[in-house]
Amino acid sequence: MIVEAMKTMNHVPSTSEGIVKEILVEDGQPVEFGQTLIILE
């Protein structure tokens, strides 16, 4: 997943192994600090 902020593309690596259960954001949607983006199982 890539989060764009201030013209920089920031790669967000997964914090653990698992299967993606749910993606809670849409492409291009603004996000905030601490917001849940993906649920892993």
Add this chain to the structure above:
Amino acid sequence: MFKKILIANRGEIAVRIIRACKEWGISTVAVHSDVDRDSMHVKLADESVCIGSHQPANSYLNIPALLSAVDLTNAEAVHPGYGFLSENANFAKVLEENKIKFIGASSKHIEMMGDKIQAKKIAKENGLPIIEGSEGGVKDIKEAKEICKEIGFPVLIKASGGGGGKGMKIVNKEDEFETLFSTAKSEAQKYFGNDKVYIEKFFQNPRHIEVQILAGKNRAVHLHERDCSVQRRHQKLIEETPSPVLTNEIRKDLFEKTVNMVSKIGYEGAGTVEFIYEAGKFYFLEMNTRVQVEHPVSEMVTGIDIIKEQIWIAFSGETALKQTDINPRGHAIECRINAEDPSKNFQPSPGIIGMCHQPSGFRTRVDGAIFQGYKVTPYYDSMVCKLICHGRNRTEAIQRMNRSLDEFVIEGINTTIPLHKKLLNHKKFINSDFNVSWLDNEKII
């Protein structure tokens, strides 16, 4: 003189341009996106027009909206600042066709220098030394490999339409070449809509040196050099003038060749010719056909207001300056203050600014657009202001910069201030013993 100028930009550079206009009694029009309505440039301008939503494509890059704002306010000229539409030949052309003065280079010159392969060719034809490599875009992998054999590894693959450090790949060994070549091509296509790439010899320990020029129909002059070798990920962080590494002999040669090239192509306006400097030799890199972020260091040592000169050249077609008017004194340094966390790999740090105290005092200058309560949004560049200090010599400039950084308080967001404090006191900075990859290779903070 122009009666009214529209500033097609935001942030500190919009404020900088408004200040120059005000001193000359020129009315100013600020344009802004919806999220920028409470910005400093909007507050300082005489009039303001909202030109669209936060995405740059809908506002600061939105040519039809900008043209409407020009029409609505009867502005006679447009200053594009840097970034956004400042090097967009089409924007310059549309304004030229509508008899609105673009305060910058002509669309012809923007186009000429915008394509990096073509720019290199023009520089070579006009007597500037260039970096060894392909004589233009490379056709295929076979031709690319032949060039590499000729110049030797490491090589740099660059996108013809690129800039700002994007679309570049360093190849150290032959067996890495094929993969990186195709990655470079696909990235170039994705970012710049053009998969043309070229190959150059890669320099291991170069300094970045650039020459500021001002040119009109009558003549071209230079405002000496800037050394911008403290960079992270190919983006400048500290700039200074004069360069601590150039000898007067090299300097003379560099200035003569640069002014000669600029005169020969009939360039008009402010511009910067950038070079790589290694082992006593300089090589043309590119030309920026606009004002640059780091222009204040040249202003501090020469006493010349580059923005006002740009406006004057746009208005009269000529520069009032002669080379003998330009006699730099002392040393100037600029630190870029970015909303980033340098301890977390320069992670962007948007947020609301709490307590904000900006340094002042003898020969200290802050070019910025921040204030207490200002919201740094994630939509734009992370640079929020610049701190510039002038001294009788480099040592005094460093001392003054240290003193000014200590006075600087910006709460609520992380900034590059703590990093600058470390850098200014670092042995390598003090001895000027560094190159453009210093910060990428050494952990300072």
